[in-house]
Amino acid sequence: DAGVIQSPRHEVTEMGQEVTLRCKPISGHDYLFWYRQTMMRGLELLIYFNNNVPIDDSGMPEDRFSAKMPNASFSTLKIQPSEPRDSAVYFCASSRTVNTGELFFGEGSRLTVL
């Protein structure tokens, strides 16, 4: 299996621009998670989906952030407009179940907002 695939791996943009991050989970995994990692705050859950339905988005920092999962093999995280404080590494992860909790992570998208 190819694992969780994220794109782009690196994104540099200017403040105010729209940013779209993409994720392809592992086939057969019903749960998809978006995390953000910063030096100050560590890893934080932004949102997670079960069978393409958003279950908990309480970690999404502001209305500028939105996430979608139009089908079982694709999800996007969008920031519009972007701000310098959004600079971080954004990880997508998937799991087959959530009770047993073994999570498989992508390699992340490093976002820099100038």
Next chain:
Amino acid sequence: KQEVTQIPAALSVPEGENLVLNCSFTDSAIYNLQWFRQDPGKGLTSLLLIQSSQREQTSGRLNASLDKSSGRSTLYIAASQPGDSATYLCAVNIGYDYGGSQGNLIFGKGTKLSVKP
């Protein structure tokens, strides 16, 4: 609010040494605890998952223990090697009642391990 703490933040040891990484959490109501490894510029790789009913899990040179009542977990690495150099994170699964579903992992900030040849 559940908080996860990992001490020390960084650790440097000579090759061959046995070592212990510590993880503590404030609320014992967890479903499981997971240890991850993160290499620079990479994602997280799951190492060991301990369910709340278990006391320990082993994989090769790694052994993780869980003491829910005291809010502690340890990751023991035997005969450390330079290839073990990475950041090790622990995460507790606190679950949710939200819509009857579960799924939030609360992460510590990690211990950065350096194994010198």
